[in-house]
Amino acid sequence: MALTIQSAQSIFSNTQVPSLIPATIALFDQLNVDDQLAYLWYAYTEMGKTITPAAPGVARLQLAESLLTQIKLMSPEEQTKVMRDLASRADTPISRSYGFFSVNTKLAFWYELGELMKQGLVTPIPVGYQMSAGVRLVLEETQKLDQGQQITVLRNTVVNMGFDTSELAPSSYPKAGAEPAFQRTTPTISSVKIEGVTEPAVLGYIEAMNADNFDAAIALFTADGALQPPFQKPIVGTAAIAKYMREEAQGLNMMPQQGICEVRGDGSKQLKVTGVVQTPWFGVTVGMNIAWRFLINPEGKIFFVAIDMLASPQELLQLTRVQ
Numbered sequence: 001m002a003l004t005i006q007s008a009q010s011i012f013s014n015t016q017v018p019s020l021i022p023a024t025i026a027l028f029d030q031l032n033v034d035d036q037l038a039y040l041w042y043a044y045t046e047m048g049k050t051i052t053p054a055a056p057g058v059a060r061l062q063l064a065e066s067l068l069t070q071i072k073l074m075s076p077e078e079q080t081k082v083m084r085d086l087a088s089r090a091d092t093p094i095s096r097s098y099g100f101f102s103v104n105t106k107l108a109f110w111y112e113l114g115e116l117m118k119q120g121l122v123t124p125i126p127v128g129y130q131m132s133a134g135v136r137l138v139l140e141e142t143q144k145l146d147q148g149q150q151i152t153v154l155r156n157t158v159v160n161m162g163f164d165t166s167e168l169a170p171s172s173y174p175k176a177g178a179e180p181a182f183q184r185t186t187p188t189i190s191s192v193k194i195e196g197v198t199e200p201a202v203l204g205y206i207e208a209m210n211a212d213n214f215d216a217a218i219a220l221f222t223a224d225g226a227l228q229p230p231f232q233k234p235i236v237g238t239a240a241i242a243k244y245m246r247e248e249a250q251g252l253n254m255m256p257q258q259g260i261c262e263v264r265g266d267g268s269k270q271l272k273v274t275g276v277v278q279t280p281w282f283g284v285t286v287g288m289n290i291a292w293r294f295l296i297n298p299e300g301k302i303f304f305v306a307i308d309m310l311a312s313p314q315e316l317l318q319l320t321r322v323q
């Protein structure tokens, strides 16, 4: 029986319990633009405190420099308009340039805008803003999330800002050739032990990812293999996965704790591993509880891996399968 991505997506399907993350983002999406910016501002003032100041990095900020310079030279009213355009995904030159940024450059751009606000060089949000009931509601919902879930909400809203450039030819705006590396703040975790798991492809994957050795990680996949990030569709094929990893998986600390492995009739194996992941943006201060769901083909290669954000820490121990 040939393995298909569609059937792979449903292994250990009880992992994807309804999550408060998409629910919170759906509430956020219903706010008007000024309310959205105000919500983000309040949320960021709380969560942003623990951002590792070195994370944006000089190289990453250089990629956003021309936009930041333009914004610094604007009047406060123009600055506010830029932020509204970004939040409403308007089609403007700045909103387009932003749309071409990688995820981490988008985060670095906003980080620096926040710094410029503190220095009084960019007008802060909100100016004379009165908090609406809608904003209060979304903030209350956000407080029910754990820290790892909260920073995921913040990251996803920042990623969705700007003009959607996915339909535009990539050549129309310059983009950085290579993604700058994050400086690792903690020593590389070299020997991985996962209670209940000895599968070489899984241990090798975690070890390679913890060393940012994406070539080694990719070599463990089948050519038609797929990786499904949290709340996203699968990314299919090794070239696409490699590009994604270089842009979004740098500097992550992966600390898998336990797992189970089941051999299937055709000799393939399905594994579920749970543990904690740290992003270089927050270092050791925020841990995200996640699950990896692997489908390994009979030859020992990764055909599919999904990464899910867990709804609660209790889910870390939820390793049985519904059947």
Ligand code: 45D
Binding pocket: 037, 040, 041, 044, 048, 051, 107, 110, 111, 112, 113, 114, 115, 117, 125, 151, 152, 154, 155, 158, 209, 228, 229, 230, 248, 249, 252, 254, 277, 279, 281, 288, 290, 307
């Ligand atoms: O003025 O095995 C606002 C994969 C507006 C790879 C702002 C993975 C107002 C495979 C925007 C608020 C990657 C999938 C200012 C594993 C305003 C794999 C500024 C998983 C100033 C395990 C806002 C990785 C700012 C995971 C600066 C789960 C906000 C990674 C900054 C998760 C927010 C990473 C930041 C996450 C958020 C990172 C820096 C959730 C970072 C979040």
